[in-house]
Amino acid sequence: MLIPHPLLGPRDAREFTVMGDAGMIDRPDPAAPDAADRFYEYVYLRDNPAGVHRELWFHEYGDRSWLVVTRNTLTHEIVAVELASDVSAKREKSR
Amino acid sequence: MTFSAMRLLRESVTGHRGWKPLWRRPGPKPRYDIVIVGGGGHGLATAHYLSRVFGKTNIAVVEKGWLGSGNVGRNTTIIRSNYLLPGNQPFYEFSMRLWEGLEQELNFNAMVSQRGIVNLFHTDAQRDAYRRRGNAMLLSGADAVLLDKEKLRRMIPFLNYDNARFPIKGGLWQPRAGTARHDGVAWGYARAADRAGVDIIENCEVTGFRRDAGKITGVETTRGFIETSKVGVAVAGSSSRVMAMAGLRLPIESHVLQAFVSEGLKPTIPGVITFGAGHFYVSQSDKGGLVFGGDIDGYNSYAQRGNLPVVEDVAEGGMAVMPMIGRARLLRMWGGIMDMSMDGSPIIDRTPVEGLYFNGGWCYGGFKATPASGYAFAHLIATDTPHAAASAYRLDRFAGGHVIDEKGVGAQPNLH
Ligand SMILES: Cc1cc2nc3c(=O)[nH]c(=O)nc-3n(C[C@H](O)[C@H](O)[C@H](O)COP(=O)(O)OP(=O)(O)OC[C@H]3O[C@@H](n4cnc5c(N)ncnc54)[C@H](O)[C@@H]3O)c2cc1C
Numbered sequence: 001m002l003i004p005h006p007l008l009g010p011r012d013a014r015e016f017t018v019m020g021d022a023g024m025i026d027r028p029d030p031a032a033p034d035a036a037d038r039f040y041e042y043v044y045l046r047d048n049p050a051g052v053h054r055e056l057w058f059h060e061y062g063d064r065s066w067l068v069v070t071r072n073t074l075t076h077e078i079v080a081v082e083l084a085s086d087v088s089a090k091r092e093k094s095r
Numbered sequence: 096m097t098f099s100a101m102r103l104l105r106e107s108v109t110g111h112r113g114w115k116p117l118w119r120r121p122g123p124k125p126r127y128d129i130v131i132v133g134g135g136g137h138g139l140a141t142a143h144y145l146s147r148v149f150g151k152t153n154i155a156v157v158e159k160g161w162l163g164s165g166n167v168g169r170n171t172t173i174i175r176s177n178y179l180l181p182g183n184q185p186f187y188e189f190s191m192r193l194w195e196g197l198e199q200e201l202n203f204n205a206m207v208s209q210r211g212i213v214n215l216f217h218t219d220a221q222r223d224a225y226r227r228r229g230n231a232m233l234l235s236g237a238d239a240v241l242l243d244k245e246k247l248r249r250m251i252p253f254l255n256y257d258n259a260r261f262p263i264k265g266g267l268w269q270p271r272a273g274t275a276r277h278d279g280v281a282w283g284y285a286r287a288a289d290r291a292g293v294d295i296i297e298n299c300e301v302t303g304f305r306r307d308a309g310k311i312t313g314v315e316t317t318r319g320f321i322e323t324s325k326v327g328v329a330v331a332g333s334s335s336r337v338m339a340m341a342g343l344r345l346p347i348e349s350h351v352l353q354a355f356v357s358e359g360l361k362p363t364i365p366g367v368i369t370f371g372a373g374h375f376y377v378s379q380s381d382k383g384g385l386v387f388g389g390d391i392d393g394y395n396s397y398a399q400r401g402n403l404p405v406v407e408d409v410a411e412g413g414m415a416v417m418p419m420i421g422r423a424r425l426l427r428m429w430g431g432i433m434d435m436s437m438d439g440s441p442i443i444d445r446t447p448v449e450g451l452y453f454n455g456g457w458c459y460g461g462f463k464a465t466p467a468s469g470y471a472f473a474h475l476i477a478t479d480t481p482h483a484a485a486s487a488y489r490l491d492r493f494a495g496g497h498v499i500d501e502k503g504v505g506a507q508p509n510l511h
Contacts, residue, residue, distance in 0.1 A: 014404035018394045044346040044493040048335035050397040
């Protein structure tokens with residue numbers, strides 16, 4: 001599997017470690033009244049879809065950047081790749 | 096039709112024309128007391144024990160493909176009870192005991208072969224950890240023997256004892272562990288359940304659950320609606336997809352695990368061997384092929400096929416422990432979809448939907464669990480109380496922090 005890295009071009013999947021669902025970026029507010037429940041969901045529950053899935057990949061043996069890879073779990077086709085830092089910067093702006 | 100030596104003799108002199116199909120091919124009836132979703136090892140075993148042990152009748156097993164098309168027919172067939180934690184080890188030892196009486200109980204040759212498993216250790220610290228695990232096994236009533244290097248060398252001479260990076264210093268041996276013929280297990284349970292009147296309905300996919308006031312009233316399938324008040328779901332890699340139809344999100348990710356088999360060789364490997372410094376396990380099938388595997392690929396997948404980095408990793412593991420494997424040619428490789436849970440341990444429990452029961456999260460170790468999983472799930476469905484050996488496998492254990500994490504790696508399924 002080749003991962004089209006936004007800065008480095010196509011890279012072999014073995015250079016990466018996979019963290020899982022990109023929802024990990026959205027950490028719950030620890031001060032919220034329902035924080036315990038939200039953290040349970042954040043840490044343990046997953047959508048685990050058969051189809052398009054957004055996930056975090058870490059370029060461990062490369063430039064050590066975090067990527068958000070949008071990938072089809074039924075075909076392994078990669079639909080989009082973004083830098084995780086761009087994704088969270090965009091999110092900050094829209095807040 | 097009962098299998099016996101007499102029967103075999105009679106068939107062999109009459110040209111084997113008297114063998115009959117092992118189970119019927121019924122269509123779905125409009126109503127059942129209990130519907131089991133998933134015709135893999137666990138679903139079929141559940142149906143068998145529901146009728147044999149708990150006296151239930153009017154049961155259906157609905158399977159979306161053909162019987163045994165999932166992981167039960169794709170695994171590397173290792174059965175063992177060599178776990179450490181109190182929530183796990185008694186359950187797997189219960190399973191081991193059921194394996195030991197399985198073929199008589201089912202009147203079916205599942206080729207259960209107690210040829211033993213050796214987990215190799217490579218450092219003093221690892222030896223101590225295995226000693227502790229061996230003691231946990233003994234406490235549960237299982238068998239465990241710690242072998243030093245010399246004893247191990249006499250038993251398995253061909254290992255790479257003097258590997259500079261990972262010298263082999265000994266192993267933890269469970270003599271009662273071994274292998275079983277995976278699809279034989281599915282067929283044996285299917286035949287026994289069918290003979291007890293269970294309808295096994297193949298090519299019938301569950302597409303939804305009908306509920307009324309929070310209670311199950313039936314399942315929608317590709318072959319029509321089936322009315323029932325109790326549904327047991329045992330669909331392994333499809334757990335999240337199926338339970339999502341009942342509005343549940345699970346502590347599970349689906350990952351692909353690959354397996355490999357070499358060309359047939361003369362008997363060389365006495366039992367099952369696992370590498371302690373990487374992930375590699377190997378045994379030899381009765382046909383002579385070396386059956387081996389290693390890590391999951393590590394990314395979410397429903398594709399039932401893996402990628403080359405893991406193939407290379409598994410091959411490297413094999414070469415590190417037994418360099419002679421490099422002379423064998425690889426015949427086939429394939430993949431299956433694992434229901435990887437957040438602590439590496441399974442779930443057998445009720446759900447917030449009344450009448451809906453869930454069995455899953457087996458990771459890559461559910462084949463050995465097949466008998467106990469079926470037994471405990473049948474107990475839960477029949478009596479609405481958990482079986483003693485499976486009482487730790489609660490769905491809500493993650494919320495309360497009561498995880499059963501053998502490896503201690505946390506909520507990262509691709510590390511379990
Ligand atoms: C390569 C590989 C190696 C393994 N090695 C070992 C090993 O050495 N030892 C060990 O203990 N375990 C091993 N395992 C794990 C073990 O095979 C599984 O944990 C176990 O088989 C899962 O339970 P099952 O048999 O019920 O699953 P399955 O056989 O997968 O049964 C689930 C069934 O549910 C059906 N289904 C799914 N969705 C629906 C639906 N909507 N409606 C109806 N039916 C549906 C599927 O078609 C499938 O037949 C291995 C697995 C793999 C893939």
